[in-house]
Amino acid sequence: xxxxxxxxxxxxxxxxxxxxxxxxxxxxxxxxxxxxxxxxxxxxxxxxxxxxxxxxxxxxxxxxxxxxxxxxxxxxxxxxxxxxxxxxxxxxxxxxxxxxxxxxxxxxxxxxxxxxxxxxxxxxxxxxxxxxxxxxxxxxxxxxxxxxxxxxxxxxxxxxxxxxxxxxxxxxxxxxxxxxxxxxxxxxxxxxxxxxxxxxxxxxxxxxxxxxxxxxxxxxxxxxxxxxxxxxxxxxxxxxxxxxxxxxxxxxxxxxxxxxxxxxxxxxxxxxxxxxxxxxxxxxxxxxxxxxxxxxxxxxxxxxxxxxxxxxxxxxxxxxxxxxxxx
Amino acid sequence: xxxxxxxxxxxxxxxxxxxxxxxxxxxxxxxxxxxxxxxxxxxxxxxxxxxxxxxxxxxxxxxxxxxxxxxxxxxxxxxxxxxxxxxxxxxxxxxxxxxxxxxxxxxxxxxxxxxxxxxxxxxxxxxxxxxxxxxxxxxxxxxxxxxxxxxxxxxxxxxxxxxxxxxxxxxxxxxxxxxxxxxxxxxxxxxxxxxxxxxxxxxxxxxxxxxxxxxxxxxxxxxxxxxxxxxxxxxxxxxxxxxxxxxxxxxxxxxxxxxxxxxxxxxxxxxxxxxxxxxxxxxxxxxxxxxxxxxxxxxxxxxxxxxxxxxxxxxxxxxxxxxxxxx
Ligand SMILES: Cc1ncc(C[n+]2csc(CCOP(=O)(O)OP(=O)(O)O)c2C)c(N)n1
Ligand SMILES: [Mg+2]
Numbered sequence: 001x002x003x004x005x006x007x008x009x010x011x012x013x014x015x016x017x018x019x020x021x022x023x024x025x026x027x028x029x030x031x032x033x034x035x036x037x038x039x040x041x042x043x044x045x046x047x048x049x050x051x052x053x054x055x056x057x058x059x060x061x062x063x064x065x066x067x068x069x070x071x072x073x074x075x076x077x078x079x080x081x082x083x084x085x086x087x088x089x090x091x092x093x094x095x096x097x098x099x100x101x102x103x104x105x106x107x108x109x110x111x112x113x114x115x116x117x118x119x120x121x122x123x124x125x126x127x128x129x130x131x132x133x134x135x136x137x138x139x140x141x142x143x144x145x146x147x148x149x150x151x152x153x154x155x156x157x158x159x160x161x162x163x164x165x166x167x168x169x170x171x172x173x174x175x176x177x178x179x180x181x182x183x184x185x186x187x188x189x190x191x192x193x194x195x196x197x198x199x200x201x202x203x204x205x206x207x208x209x210x211x212x213x214x215x216x217x218x219x220x221x222x223x224x225x226x227x228x229x230x231x232x233x234x235x236x237x238x239x240x241x242x243x244x245x246x247x248x249x250x251x252x253x254x255x256x257x258x259x260x261x262x263x264x265x266x267x268x269x270x271x272x273x274x275x276x277x278x279x280x281x282x283x284x285x286x287x288x289x290x291x292x293x294x295x296x297x298x299x300x301x302x303x304x305x306x307x308x309x310x311x312x313x314x315x316x317x318x319x320x321x322x323x324x325x326x327x
Numbered sequence: 328x329x330x331x332x333x334x335x336x337x338x339x340x341x342x343x344x345x346x347x348x349x350x351x352x353x354x355x356x357x358x359x360x361x362x363x364x365x366x367x368x369x370x371x372x373x374x375x376x377x378x379x380x381x382x383x384x385x386x387x388x389x390x391x392x393x394x395x396x397x398x399x400x401x402x403x404x405x406x407x408x409x410x411x412x413x414x415x416x417x418x419x420x421x422x423x424x425x426x427x428x429x430x431x432x433x434x435x436x437x438x439x440x441x442x443x444x445x446x447x448x449x450x451x452x453x454x455x456x457x458x459x460x461x462x463x464x465x466x467x468x469x470x471x472x473x474x475x476x477x478x479x480x481x482x483x484x485x486x487x488x489x490x491x492x493x494x495x496x497x498x499x500x501x502x503x504x505x506x507x508x509x510x511x512x513x514x515x516x517x518x519x520x521x522x523x524x525x526x527x528x529x530x531x532x533x534x535x536x537x538x539x540x541x542x543x544x545x546x547x548x549x550x551x552x553x554x555x556x557x558x559x560x561x562x563x564x565x566x567x568x569x570x571x572x573x574x575x576x577x578x579x580x581x582x583x584x585x586x587x588x589x590x591x592x593x594x595x596x597x598x599x600x601x602x603x604x605x606x607x608x609x610x611x612x613x614x615x616x617x618x619x620x621x622x623x624x625x626x627x628x629x630x631x632x633x634x635x636x637x638x639x640x641x642x643x644x645x646x647x648x649x650x651x652x653x654x
Binding site for chain 2: 029054057
């Protein structure tokens, strides 16, 4: 075991999978240089044919990923920032997410779209959005957003080996995060969540940066004698319903935390499922904590205020416990 | 340098716009290096003759759209140092009240319809402003500034086709600074002159030395006149160089990876647009050097004052995250 950064773990996953399978190739803007360092060094080992720098043409590159995957390759398409997926929306929604089904199962699409998602750089609206909910709405697209170096490596390897289109979201703010990454090979099954902290009073469910904020909140609440269970879903679609329902059966209280928006968002999906399937386990109404329904402002102070903070999460937990009267 | 019969007043106008950009950007670079500015910053140093030459051919009521490298366009169109600098600091007194930042400065009063963090994001908007001028029956024109990299986005092709089909008063100004991020332009397209693409849309494609303000200005003036008279768009390609990196601070994350050709770096240094115009003015005896020196001191003083203004301006209030939403 060694402590590595989240970015280094991404890098290792790409090296290992490209060594393992000659059909895996990497395409995207400036992947040789590696804008986020996750793709660094690959060009040196694998050369021009397997590490392709592309023009700034997201729509065509995303479509090329579909065509290549449908004809035997396993492309990893690096589109840099989550918001740049918007430029590729048509090819992902209309082709990647539908082709196999629409054509009666004639093909399979082993295809990964990898980007950085979320806030953390104070770079303004065009570089700071959380885009996962849009892709959760595309029926046959898998969506993954890991929170730790261990998870990002195991899940990226699993995503590359998966025969379905995957939107792989690295959290923008977590690139420098360090954690244990084993030397021996491992995979993490897509769709499997993890209890990052076990507790008995309340279940808090989140992904990405919000897992860390939730853990901070849990630590703070410990001082008040509140014992929080923090679930990291890791995969947004398909998501680990069983893990959440099992946890709620124990705690009877549920707080969904997401950096995306509330309307048609991830937190709403989890909360609705818990309300529908675990109604009789609940001792209090479910609660959602999400980003405010506005574009992401540039000012670091405002950016921070728009996304859920550990304090807001702690407050929501107090509310479902009835230790604080709702404002 | 183009020998010109322009009145000295116009040459001084060009030089002033360029020097204002240069001194502002130098200060921004310094502030960024000192860690005083949040987010990402892309400087316009080396490309001043393009923004200045084009905007000097525009009226105050004409429109422009800009890019992630947008400070120079705002200044060239007549933007205010104080409000710009305050925006870069994320302050309430900034152009966008701290919500935009470096990549999202706009000043609608002077027809500056916004910088843009999405490559190619401004071409459609500029086309729409041209449509609006045509519809309202004014003789205003609209300019889209964009880079060589943006010319590979679908939006470039769609906007040129739309504007040329409708014969809209739009001037597409491609700032070919030889790179899109770390990829040489010539590795991202199969041609060397982007102006060639104009032929596909049946409009003039004009190439100009973008480091020579005295060449840019008449070329822009001709395109503007054509548009005002209802003859439709022009694609103007200005060959230029960025003196610095793609983004400030890139040396740290490039970690020793070099992507620029030594010849190109030399060419960039040898064709500094501000020095070129200064030399021309002095050699032709158009303006006494002490007057140029005074101008420089005045501009430098205004930049320093803008920094002071920004620093002493308040941060936006948290409550402002809900302001400027629905009308
Ligand atoms: C749609 C989109 N794709 C990618 C990026 C990342 N990016 C920012 S600037 C840039 C290069 C743009 O090159 P060019 O258009 O030549 O402008 P320059 O930076 O050279 O002025 C890239 C790829 C982006 N901001 N938006
Ligand atoms: Mg460029």
